[in-house]
Amino acid sequence: MIRVAIADDHKLFREGLRFLMDQMDNLEVVFEASNGRELLETIAEHQTDVLLLDLDMPEVDGLEALKQLRPIQPDLGIIILTMHSxxxxxxxxMELGANSYLLKDTSPEEFQKAITSVVEEGFYFNKMVSQAMLGGLKGQVKKKPSLGYRESLTSREIEVxxxxxxEYTAKEIAEKLFISHRTVEGHRKNLIDKLGVKNTAGLIVKAIKEDLVQV
Structure with a gap:
């Protein structure tokens, strides 16, 4: 069962999300917060796999909540759920550490897919996110990539x-490279350590920003 938390200041929207997830297999809403302060004060009391985080909230907004949560909850899947596109x-x-970014008019099918992907793979990027990252992060890249990153990676790690x-899954990577799932996970952990990020979403952000891969 995937344990989900909702942080949004609109009660009707929270109730709609809860009703939607009640109809889906393997999803359970474990708690709700109506603002960022309430979220930060109570999330540690609940075992949570995925947080659905709105940006426009009183007291502490979603942006500040994300900044504060990521260092203390590195394994929490955080999906931004907002109207801001x-x-x-x-x-x-995404650079701050969100695992996915969805608009509030996302279809129920994509919504469920995103939650499952964040839990199983550590990220979910739809077309909007992919295009935004390519435009927003590649625009920040220096003409010369930072020294040290590419040199520190093995050829296999670069392949992975x-x-x-x-957006290959760990299983798909294992099949494509003719290695075990466990070996893929080992390479992924090494990449996270070497690039100084916290999760798989962070790996993709870093790779694009530092121009480490051709995308």
């Missing part, structure tokens, strides 16, 4: 990183 905002929040950035 600005590409710069999408790229910025490229496939992760192409």
């Amino acid at each position: 600005d590409a710069k905002m999408v790229a910025y929040l 990183l490229e496939l992760i950035c192409q």
Whole structure:
């Protein structure tokens, strides 16, 4: 069972999400918060796999909540769920450590797919997010990539990183490279350590920003 938390200041929207997830297999809403302060004060009391986080909330907004949560909850899957579709905002929040970014008019099918993907793979990027990251992050890249990153990676790690950035699952990477799922996970953990990020979504952000892969 995937344990989900909702942080949104609109009660009707929270109730709608809860009703939607009640109709879906393997999803359970474990708690709700009506603002960022309430979220930060109570999330540690609940075992949570995925947080659905709105940006426009009173007291502490979603942006500040994300900044505060990521260092203390590195394994929490955080999906931004908002009406803001600005590409710069999408790229910025992904760089801060969000695992996915969805608009509030997302279809129920994609919504469920995103939650499952964040739990199983550590990220979910739809077309909007992919385009925003390519535009927003590639625009920040220096003409010369930062020294040290590419040199520190093995050829196999670069292969795995490229496939992760192409949204292959760990199982698909293992099959494509003729290695075990466990070996893929080992490479992924090594990449996270070497690139100084916290999760798989962070790997993709770093790879694009530092121009480590061709996407």
